Amino acid sequence: MQSTINSRTGKKLSPATLKMRLLKRLRCTLKYEKLAWSTGARLVAGVDEVGRGSLFGPVVAAAVVLDPCYRIRGLRDSKLLLADRREALADRIREHAVAWAIAAVDAARIDQINIYHASRLAMHEAVAQLNPTADYLLIDAMRLDHDVPQQAIIHGDALSASIAAASILAKVHRDGMIAEWDPVFPVYGLRSNKGYSTPKHLAALREHGPSPLHRQSFAPVWNAPVPQEMLEFMLEESHLPAASSDSPA
Numbered sequence: 001m002q003s004t005i006n007s008r009t010g011k012k013l014s015p016a017t018l019k020m021r022l023l024k025r026l027r028c029t030l031k032y033e034k035l036a037w038s039t040g041a042r043l044v045a046g047v048d049e050v051g052r053g054s055l056f057g058p059v060v061a062a063a064v065v066l067d068p069c070y071r072i073r074g075l076r077d078s079k080l081l082l083a084d085r086r087e088a089l090a091d092r093i094r095e096h097a098v099a100w101a102i103a104a105v106d107a108a109r110i111d112q113i114n115i116y117h118a119s120r121l122a123m124h125e126a127v128a129q130l131n132p133t134a135d136y137l138l139i140d141a142m143r144l145d146h147d148v149p150q151q152a153i154i155h156g157d158a159l160s161a162s163i164a165a166a167s168i169l170a171k172v173h174r175d176g177m178i179a180e181w182d183p184v185f186p187v188y189g190l191r192s193n194k195g196y197s198t199p200k201h202l203a204a205l206r207e208h209g210p211s212p213l214h215r216q217s218f219a220p221v222w223n224a225p226v227p228q229e230m231l232e233f234m235l236e237e238s239h240l241p242a243a244s245s246d247s248p249a
Helices: 015-025 031-038 083-096 107-113 115-128 161-181 199-208 228-238
Strands: 044-050 059-065 099-105 136-140 150-153
Touching (some): 044 115, 059 161, 099 115, 107 115
């Protein structure tokens, strides 16, 4: 996405700012759910993930089947909501949805299979956990290897109420997980940055190196120096005697 000039200030707008402005203009409705219902589907699940761009911790996905007879007002892309509003909506979604499920793929697995495939895996696992199971999927900008009809929707979390609900549940769940790690790794400021590449987080990586829960395959992480205590541990491991062939299993 190209940056543009703000006609009022004369400053260039970043791609992230332009995207947020676009998302704010989009209307989150039941349009796509109604189209799915018109095909005979009754359990339409919205599916979304959060944490794809984070440097730390898991990617988390959620799947939500909304009750067509109960409207939850205020659903929209979780990025556009304040934290307390997200948490209040998450409570209402869990209380009133026909079904919902959450799944996470940890940093080690992300490093093994890459973030794209890890995101798809988390989504697939969330869908698999739904009870009752969905008979139609609305997915934010992705297709899954699943045997039910599905539709990938660009900016789906800003356009589909079901996907927005999934985005909110996933965001609230992941934020809680990351906050629990903040006192364990206090130097990174995880409670405030949620593992994303803020200037303070990047500075902490340069000074202290990554933690074991950072995504080692992400450039800002593998470019960071290895902490001294980690180097010492690696050296100790390299000098351990190898197990003999007749050692007990």
